[in-house]
Amino acid sequence: MQAKKFFYFIVLLLVLSTVAIPTYAVDNGPQRAPMYIHKYTYIPNVTSCLNTYKNIGTVSLDNTKSSTKSYLGYTVQSSSTVKMTVGISGSVKAQADALFAKVESSISASVTASRCYTKGKSSSTNFYVPAGKNGSITGYIPAIKTSGKMKDVLIDANTADFYEISTNYITVNTLYVPLKNDMHFVNKTW
Numbered sequence: 001m002q003a004k005k006f007f008y009f010i011v012l013l014l015v016l017s018t019v020a021i022p023t024y025a026v027d028n029g030p031q032r033a034p035m036y037i038h039k040y041t042y043i044p045n046v047t048s049c050l051n052t053y054k055n056i057g058t059v060s061l062d063n064t065k066s067s068t069k070s071y072l073g074y075t076v077q078s079s080s081t082v083k084m085t086v087g088i089s090g091s092v093k094a095q096a097d098a099l100f101a102k103v104e105s106s107i108s109a110s111v112t113a114s115r116c117y118t119k120g121k122s123s124s125t126n127f128y129v130p131a132g133k134n135g136s137i138t139g140y141i142p143a144i145k146t147s148g149k150m151k152d153v154l155i156d157a158n159t160a161d162f163y164e165i166s167t168n169y170i171t172v173n174t175l176y177v178p179l180k181n182d183m184h185f186v187n188k189t190w
Helices: 001-022 093-107
Strands: 038-065 081-082 114-117 133-156 163-180 183-188
Touching: 038 081, 038 093, 038 163, 038 183, 093 133, 093 163
Parallel strands: none
Antiparallel strands: 038 133, 081 114, 133 163, 133 183
16 A cells, blocks of 8 residues: 555655746747848839820910011919829839839929929920910920839848748829929910
8 A cells, every 4th residue: 555655755745846847948040030021113004295284374376467577475374282092002112113213214304293393483385376366375394194003022131041932913093103304385376
């Protein structure tokens, strides 16, 4: 009987020792927080210049009663800001930057998110209305018309080789990006 009690006591000590002795995790060095980056690339289906994107005013000259040609100067009739029409749902600055870079490389010209024009600013067009005619000039700020898709690559930046986690494509609906410097004039003489 004593031997059985002693045996049970030994077994109980073994069980308690396995439960009571703390276990330690293996230290693999400092742990890094997960770090992810998005890489955006714009893939256009259409990229074309729209010279008549934003009408900024028309001036006219009635030269029907004159026997000599008359110079018609252009002065902007109003003031406002032409902004990019966003065609990307939930767009972020990085997406816009990728779109701008692709558009600029496609057309070799500078585009802008917004373009201001000022009332009363004159621009020379060297336009003359012939004698006996009625002429007009319409000013426009041109823009780039584009649509396509935005490639969104999610990358795990913790690895040295920048492991690609996923690739997503976002539809870019037709949008207009103003040109930075160009002003286009449409003139007509009757």
